[in-house]
Amino acid sequence: MAHQKDPLLAEIARRRDDLITLTQDLIRIPTLNPPGRDYRAICIYLAERMGQQGWQVDLIRAEGTPGDSDVYPRWNVIARHEGADAGDCVHFNSHHDVVEVGHGWTKEPFGGELVDGRIYGRGACDMKGGLAASIIAAEAFVALFPDHKGAVEISATADEESGGYGGVAYLAEKGYFDPDRVQHVIIPEPLNKDRICLGHRGVWWAEIETKGRIAHGSMPFLGDSAIRHMGAVLEEIETYLYPLLATKNTDMPVVPEGAKQSTLNINSIHGGESEQATDYTGLPAPCVADRCRIVIDRRFLMEEDIAEVKAEVTQMLETIRSERPSFDYEIRDMHEVIPTMTDKDAPVVTTTAAAIEKVLGQQPIYVVSPGTYDQKHIDRIGKLKNCIAYGPGILDLAHQPDEWVGVDDMTDSAGVMALVLKELIG
Numbered sequence: 001m002a003h004q005k006d007p008l009l010a011e012i013a014r015r016r017d018d019l020i021t022l023t024q025d026l027i028r029i030p031t032l033n034p035p036g037r038d039y040r041a042i043c044i045y046l047a048e049r050m051g052q053q054g055w056q057v058d059l060i061r062a063e064g065t066p067g068d069s070d071v072y073p074r075w076n077v078i079a080r081h082e083g084a085d086a087g088d089c090v091h092f093n094s095h096h097d098v099v100e101v102g103h104g105w106t107k108e109p110f111g112g113e114l115v116d117g118r119i120y121g122r123g124a125c126d127m128k129g130g131l132a133a134s135i136i137a138a139e140a141f142v143a144l145f146p147d148h149k150g151a152v153e154i155s156a157t158a159d160e161e162s163g164g165y166g167g168v169a170y171l172a173e174k175g176y177f178d179p180d181r182v183q184h185v186i187i188p189e190p191l192n193k194d195r196i197c198l199g200h201r202g203v204w205w206a207e208i209e210t211k212g213r214i215a216h217g218s219m220p221f222l223g224d225s226a227i228r229h230m231g232a233v234l235e236e237i238e239t240y241l242y243p244l245l246a247t248k249n250t251d252m253p254v255v256p257e258g259a260k261q262s263t264l265n266i267n268s269i270h271g272g273e274s275e276q277a278t279d280y281t282g283l284p285a286p287c288v289a290d291r292c293r294i295v296i297d298r299r300f301l302m303e304e305d306i307a308e309v310k311a312e313v314t315q316m317l318e319t320i321r322s323e324r325p326s327f328d329y330e331i332r333d334m335h336e337v338i339p340t341m342t343d344k345d346a347p348v349v350t351t352t353a354a355a356i357e358k359v360l361g362q363q364p365i366y367v368v369s370p371g372t373y374d375q376k377h378i379d380r381i382g383k384l385k386n387c388i389a390y391g392p393g394i395l396d397l398a399h400q401p402d403e404w405v406g407v408d409d410m411t412d413s414a415g416v417m418a419l420v421l422k423e424l425i426g
């Protein structure tokens with residue numbers, strides 16, 4: 001119904017074939033991360049498309065960031081359409097990198113095949129479908145409102161899947177997300193077309209190493225096993241830390257339900273002799289392990305302070321030290337992200353909510369992501385709070401085999417994005 005009512009939605013419906021072709025083209029550029037393949041190719045593709053329509057285009061290489069090299073340069077693109085009058089800048093930011101293909105595909109991973117209204121391929125859902133939807137939304141808006149206020153920006157950025165340091169973090173450091181340059185940011189991650197994602201939980205990664213003393217495996221009493229010490233750490237995590245984390249719940253609307261509390265994953269464990277190549281046919285040597293390491297991934301809530309999160313773990317380790325003879329350890333910080341949540345009254349939130357009601361005929365669902373995404377850099381480095389994730393695609397399909405994005409979902413969310421532009425700068 002809404003499609004007949006609003007000329008902008010009709011314009012997007014008319015561009016359906018263009019949206020499909022654009023999505024397929026983007027999927028067919030295999031921007032795998034790692035290692036960071038074809039980043040330049042996808043940026044050039046977008047620069048040409050937007051440039052031909054009179055958008056000002058910047059190609060930016062994040063030189064010197066993690067992973068950047070002459071073989072795998074970290075390229076980003078920002079296209080800007082300047083309005084006729086003063087006003088706000090609305091920015092749509094998508095990452096252009098995709099994760100490894102993995103096993104279990106029945107479709108061509110970089111084929112962009114269209115079957116029964118679904119486009120298949122690695123990155124279809126996360127998040128080339130969202131990128132394509134935002135481009136069609138912006139182009140339709142500019143076509144109908146050539147004399148709009150302010151500015152529209154579309155960016156496609158590198159390395160979100162590996163932390164975003166060669167992408168949004170770099171651009172934020174260069175001032176591209178400063179509040180005097182950009183006032184509203186929508187990140188079209190695949191959160192489902194009726195959901196507005198306000199932010200994410202926090203992250204702390206750390207490596208814990210227990211120390212031992214090497215000796216011959218036939219006389220373990222002459223050494224001191226770092227693996228047995230790590231066993232004590234794991235025992236304490238099971239019996240003390242997990243029950244403690246289960247008591248910490250958040251008022252953030254995190255989905256899925258299990259992520260409404262603090263969580264901890266043990267990402268890896270390694271102790272003793274290094275693993276040999278799979279084609280090595282020799283036997284291991286008998287040694288007492290002199291070190292054992294685990295990497296923990298602690299996700300925390302708005303209500304928690306990162307210093308307390310860290311202290312919890314070090315206190316636990318100190319307790320073990322006080323009770324267990326010859327126990328010694330080291331703990332190393334690897335990575336941390338502070339939780340962020342945009343206010344529900346922020347203009348980009350209320351405008352998107354109204355647009356969802358108009359296009360889908362229902363109230364939006366507000367969510368917070370269990371994991372982080374590029375909003376962290378826009379918030380912390382860019383100092384811009386008026387930011388959400390909103391885009392087409394089913395979150396659960398991200399990083400899966402036979403990943404797909406629905407064409408109807410893309411047109412609906414493109415409609416929402418276009419109405420947001422109309423409301424904010426039309």
Ligand SMILES: [Zn+2]
Pocket residue numbers: 095126127160189190
């Ligand atoms: Zn993504």
